[in-house]
Amino acid sequence: MSTHAHDNPLDRERTHLLSSRAALRAMREDVESLDIRDVTANWVNAEVLARQIDERVKALADLSDTPLFFGRLDYLHAPGAERAEGAEGEQFYIGRRHVHDGEGDPMVIDWRAPVSQPFYRASKKDPMDVGLRRRFGYTGGDLTAYEDEHLSDPGESARTSKLLQREIERPRVGPMRDIVATIQPEQDEIVRGELGATVCVQGGPGTGKTAVGLHRVAYLLYAHRERLARTGTLVIGPNRSFLHYIEQVLPALGELTVRQATVDDLVGHVEVTGADDAAAAVVKGDARMAEVVRRAVYSHVVLPTEPVVVVRGSRRWRVPAYELESIVRELLDRDIRYGAARDALPQRISHAVLVQMERAGEAPDDRVQDSVARNTAVKAAVKAIWPAVDPAKLVLRLLTDAEFLAVHAEGLLDEEERKTILWAKPVRSVKSAKWSAADAVLIDETRDVVERTHSLGHVVLDEAQDLSPMQYRAVGRRCTTGSATVLGDLAQGTTPWATRSWGEALAHLGKTDGVVEELTAGFRVPTDVITYASRLLPHIAPGLTPVASIRDNPGFFAVRPVADATEVVAACAELLRHEGSTGLIAADARVPELTEALTAAGIPYLAPGEETTAETRLTLVPASLAKGLEYDYVVLDEPQAVVDGEPDERTGLRRLYVSLTRAVSGLTITHTAPLPKQLA
Known part of the structure; x- marks a missing residue:
């Protein structure tokens, strides 16, 4: 290194x-x-090893637009060492992944390593043995700036980092980016929480809850790699466009193995071609349906009245009805799945026969027990007593056979509720049925009564406020032996069955010991915008703390009366002069008219989830798909139409709250009709 480099x-x-x-x-x-030619004994091992090497190479990719390190910590003492007088502390560069030189000495430390933690947590009050924290600024991948904080210098006052602020406010084009350089102390506490703990993050718009959830997965994979490699991790989002929007974050952090899905993907045992009206969906999504389903499954068990007679050679062995009944009752009392009990029944009957054989002086072994269990008389008895249940057929029967539903819903659903979910027309088969999304969840519940659902090590559930109790149960089944990170905002619940309280949600998820954390600092939404949107909070979620924007850049905010769609398009054209992405959000019913106006004006646009490019930076977003997305600039067209597009006013106001809070730098509201009175 040249000498003048030391000066600069x-x-x-x-x-x-x-x-x-x-x-x-x-x-x-x-x-x-x-x-790997010498280490692999056969082609299967070679394939597996080659794939692992390939993944490792991918994980070691140097992404040109993703800085390798974003910070530096200068410790006062060597971490973990006794603090000897005059002992020089070490310097660590903090980045997205670990990098070491030829001797194995670290050049960059992974942001998840314990030694990196003070980068996020250290403060003037508690410097955590850090003398200097340095942040780096990049322009197009080049290191162009740095900023120092002397944490242990009493003479220097604490101040907000300009680079941090700039990174938070940086325009966004394309998919969501990681926030690894800007994680705040209250976010870091959630990110580094224990693997076994379930945490629920209530966070208003722009508080970074999605990013916190994704960074938590990345952290857990780092801290518990082997365990989670065995048990698996999953990120659940509300729809495809949302998953597409976030899918780059984990690979940028070096994590390539996390599956992403929607709840509909998880329960996709049948093809969904039908839709429920709101009333039917609310009843089908109610937690009481779990008990209806359970009763319906177990109603197939018939207590035996006849003995089983097993013929072997010249001998007949008879298991009397009362003994069979006690075997069946004992299996019913044990807390095992319907299918597991059905598999155990022939073995239990066989065991009863073996006991008689032994009493008669024979010495039967395991092979005899298996052969008796497979005996035709035993098989016939099992089929009569504990028949197999097909989950889809059972749900079909509940939805088409009024009497069958009435018997199993007695004391749970009233007559009106039963009528609401019964199908009007008879359906011949599972294949010809027009299943709805809520029906698919019922089938998933039934499958779980019959056989246990595979559980993962950790599940992240985003935009959770829109799930029904039965959907929470479906997610909960997939982490019974693992933990969950639940992310959402009660004020943004826009389904008729939206979550009323996080305590209720955690109970349906089977995680009553989950902890609720509230994020209230807004990093992404400008002050004027969030203040305006918060006028709706008393009407949609009275108990919630409004988000306080901590941004320096006030962004801009305008409410503009317009005559027609061409003026809306003109407002979009104005915003497109700025750098970054623009979203035109409108009530679903207004989309066709705006499509025509944009085409007539020759402005190209994308659908939600499609990636913005340098040429096409405008996305036309139906209000029903706006949740979870964000744009640098937003034109929100006709707020009253957004409210009117929903079945009731409260849901409409929540949809409007979501739409108002998608802008990172500026928002223009255009309207012909008067604005909703709640915004006055």
């Missing part, structure tokens, strides 16, 4: 960046050059 700290940091990139390249080349 920025040059010195750029040199470290270049050598870190070279070290990462060397790490990647090491993996690529591995010769």
